[in-house]
Amino acid sequence: MKKISLAMVVLFACGAAQAASEDVEMHLVTPQGIGQSIGEVEIEETDNGLKFTPDLKALPPGERGFHIHANGSCEPAMKDGKPSAAEAAGGHLDPQTTGKHQGPEGAGHIGDLPVLLVDKDGNAKEAVTAPRLKKLDEVKGKALMIHVGGDNMSDKPEPLGGGGARFACGVIK
Template identity: 55%
Template sequence: MKKISLLVTALALAGACGAASAENVSMSFLSVDGVGKSAGSISVKDTKEGLQFTPNLKGLPPGEHGFHVHEKGACGPGMVNDQMAPGGAAGGHLDPKGTKAHKGPMAADGHQGDLPFIVVGADGSAKTAVVAPHLKLADVKGHALMVHVGGDNYSDTPKPLGGGGGRLVCGVVK
């Protein structure tokens, strides 16, 4: 009986360890009034290739959307460029090395929070997974995931931060 109890405990611990490498993040639409209705979720998990983000989003405008990890774990309104903005409480892109450079997810010498853009289909849904090769789940815990209004060119020119513009959808990785 003791062997069976040890086996059950070992299996439970193995399951708990496996669960620690994945997170499901609830995502919501943003406005200057605060966090609004649900936009779906994004599953985040560690893989051999890097951190995989699998969106299950709906109701977004079709096209490419900038996608980033932001420095704070909040999605409420806050000041951005001296103006109250949706999702401003999330702060800027995660940049713990202080690079101050938006170079995209493949660059090791830019914002750590730069992620591959998300593509939304004509039906307003996004379901295609993207991978950030330089991140692990532990790096993003306690930070906001942000989907921006526009696309992302992975550069600070001609517009800063890839030109993604306003903040559309946000969720916090627990």
């Protein structure tokens, strides 16, 4: 009886089976700066990879490009001689420098996530999982980005899946 009680105390004290998670506040971004909050995305470690659960509003309906970017900043920066929204976030997270956009299951950028689905009212609530990302530590200090366009998980016919301009951004702390 004492062995069972001691085991239960140890499990309780250690917080057994407690997956690491982080809430990321997402903001609209423009070439002028960071705007209003549009909600949060919870990032959670699972056996299948990092799970991204959005609770977002005020997005354009449809499929949106969704990525981890290399730098932990949502500030504008110069691109092609003009201020660009959240450009300080850098490119897609690509620590192996593959230079390829092949989606969350491909061998390219590790920051490529499944598309974010936005309903007709501009809300995103459907979770997606990135199977190649296993630990929250891999993305801490990086930016989570939502693009104006969708993502075809290829560099053709448009680079980086055709996601286009950066629409919303949050820093993973």
